[in-house]
Amino acid sequence: MADLLSRPGNRRARLREMLDAGEPVLAPGAYDALSARLVEQAGFDVVYMTGFGTTAGLLGRPDVGLLGGAEMAAHAARLTDAVDLPVIADADTGYGNPMNVIRTIRDYERAGVAALHLEDQVAPKRCGHLAGKQVVPAGEMAAKIRAAVDARTDPDLLIIARTDAAAVDGLDAALDRARRFADAGADLLFVEAPTSEADIEKVAEALRGHRLVFNWAEGGRTPPLSRDRLAELGFALVLFPVGTLLAATAGMVELLARLRADGTPAALLDRLGGLDAFAGLVGIGEIRELEERYRAERA
Known part of the structure; x- marks a missing residue:
């Protein structure tokens, strides 16, 4: 548990080491500093700042793009202050074009996060497990990923590229986007909301060789798989975004x-x-x- 005088080590390097260890890293969601402390006290190695939960906690509203980049970065700073764990944060769409993404990366980096994910939705975005999503052209998102990679000053800050295209244009289109985002420099790939175990297996096979994120969204559209099965499929990071929020x-x-x-x-x-x-x-x-x-x- 973090204390007021703690000087945590390089949490970004620690996260990279965990992801390279060969077992899925489990990242329970936290919607505020208290829930982040509880994740740490429960013995987990990583905490995930959920955008869905942040919007619910700060505004009492659904995750439909109501919070801006400055509000999200400030909230991330509260979580990184509360714990000694690496914090992985939702950065939505980057809050604009590549110029906005540059500012977002620098704000989140100053906030102390170890990793963040950017998604290819049209703004205002919405939760990846809600209907009505739209995505920007793949080239536009690839440019934002390049800007994000160039903007970080700490090479250990991890950039996660998320695509929501499976629900819009089909899984093959989402996989094509993920490969393009990897070519743009993303450190991890996140194909959001596959709706069957067969689709999850297809993601794992098609993107083998890349570090992959699985969103174990409690009550969402993706079928729940065991940790052992996710390890077999090769997923590096597993997010549990809203369980703490739902329980509270x-x-x-x-x-x-x-x-x-x-x-x-x-x-x-x-x-x-x-x-x-x-x-x-x-x-x-x-x-x-x-x-x-x-x-x-x-x-």
Whole structure:
């Protein structure tokens, strides 16, 4: 768990080493700093900043392109401050043309992320598992990937190229785009929302030799595969984008329903824990140690 004086090592280099180790890297989603800390405390090695969850958490709205690049980069900085883990962040479409992508890369790099993904949707974009997507021409997206690669100042920052073309133009078109994005310099390839295990296998076979991302979107359009099966297929990174958000939402709905029905949440207190336990979870012990260390001397 990160503390206020921590100086984490090179998280970008650590992520590259994990991805090269030959086993899928599991990246649970976090929609705020608290959920990122919980991912770290659960023992995971990587945290994923979900755009879907960020939009829901900050705005209480669906993921349809309502947040801008500066808001997303600022949110990424809050997550990287909260944990010592490498943070992989959703950067949507890069928020414009290649000039905007250059700024996005530099903002996210300053925010401390270890990796980010850019997608080929038309702006305003929408969640990759929602209907109604459109994609930009492949050449336009390839230019944005080239701009992203050129804009990074740390060569360890990973650029992930995501294509949403499978739902628009078919899987073969998506695979062609992925290859083109690899030629443009992308470090990992992310074919979003295949809808059958056969399609997932086709992605893995067609793009063998590249580091691949699998989006294990909880309740989404892609069938759930086991970690062992994903390892067999050669996926390097597995995202679990919204499980923490869905679990937290279900818990809050239950609590509020009980409060509404009973007038108090007393029936759930044994499951909620207490304020002291929660304060410990978010680092009150660390704060007390720092208060003691820097206690003002009496004159």
